[in-house]
Amino acid sequence: MDIHDKTSPDPNLGHNHKQCISEALGTAGQLCMTRGVRLTLIRHQVLELIWSSHKAVKAYDLLDRIKPLQPMAKPATVYRALDFLIEQGLIHRVESLNAFIGCSYSGQQHEQLLLICKSCHEVEERAAEKVMKALAREINPLAFIAQSKTIEVHGICAKCAESAIDQTNTRFN
Amino acid sequence: MDIHDKTSPDPNLGHNHKQCISEALGTAGQLCMTRGVRLTLIRHQVLELIWSSHKAVKAYDLLDRIKPLQPMAKPATVYRALDFLIEQGLIHRVESLNAFIGCSYSGQQHEQLLLICKSCHEVEERAAEKVMKALAREINPLAFIAQSKTIEVHGICAKCAESAIDQTNTRFN
């Protein structure tokens, strides 16, 4: 039942997701070039698999999905690629899911808010600058030196909430 | 080298931690009473172990530490107690550490901010209402229905930052 039938993109995304992927991969390539780091084949493949949808992906799912392309792949193969991609800010780890998602703001800021839908499992990333400023104002007076900030909100996204209402209405027709 | 020598409280907390523990356990007892749920011996022991310091505790460390008290204890023993304590809002799961911390605001609100020190590993919980309001203002217009919010900040706490400076100065004396 998983729509991730190995490598093909989710067909139900409501936007041109191929463009989404190619943009992300293009930006990633440029950034790595500029920084003098290597977006190797494996790393590129892992990044592409992560971008195959806007859902957070688990490491062992990535492992299964990369095996057709890299029959030698082992857990370390995937985790090393993930480490690299996180270091370069090309993906985020979703702490509350032990999963990974493509970064929508690669090369830009690095404080983000993740909205995680319990229904469709898609994750939306937002810069949420006002929230981050409020967070900074909360923390600064405490003399706590912040090094990384994780904000993850679980709930129901607008699309899923709407379709739930639709269903409810349908029942009364 | 772990200061958690089984069950005794951390002696370096800079406050009367015994009172901290007994307050937390007292509140927990009252809340469970009021709610008609049972703070059984195992649950009470797990809660007490979690409160033995202000550091986040891992489930399997809890298992090791509860074994002298409950020789039958298995992973499920601990995880069930943790599930109960989380449900009742008596502890929080620290997502970015896969660990658990006593809740400093039991019975009150349920949106908190965790400040996690990478140096001493202590976790400070704050209500941070302004941050939460900013977060609500960010999310509401999106029609995303938030059900749970996780904010975890990793960094260096004031105490550790200060002692680092002290050390630096000492080198130049």
Place this chain on the structure above:
DNA sequence: GCTAAAATGTGATATTGTAACATTTCGATT
């Protein structure tokens, strides 16, 4: 081409968490 560093291959194992079913304990009712 040579070399050192980076990346990957490989096997083992550590850590974290859950499922399923049996047994015991608790508390409300008779």
Place this chain on the structure above:
DNA sequence: AATCGAAATGTTACAATATCACATTTTAGC
């Protein structure tokens, strides 16, 4: 007090997530 159903716990097995150490290969710079 006996009983009965629900809640809690005991118990076994295993699933899911992640890391480590060491061998080998690839790469970029010389």
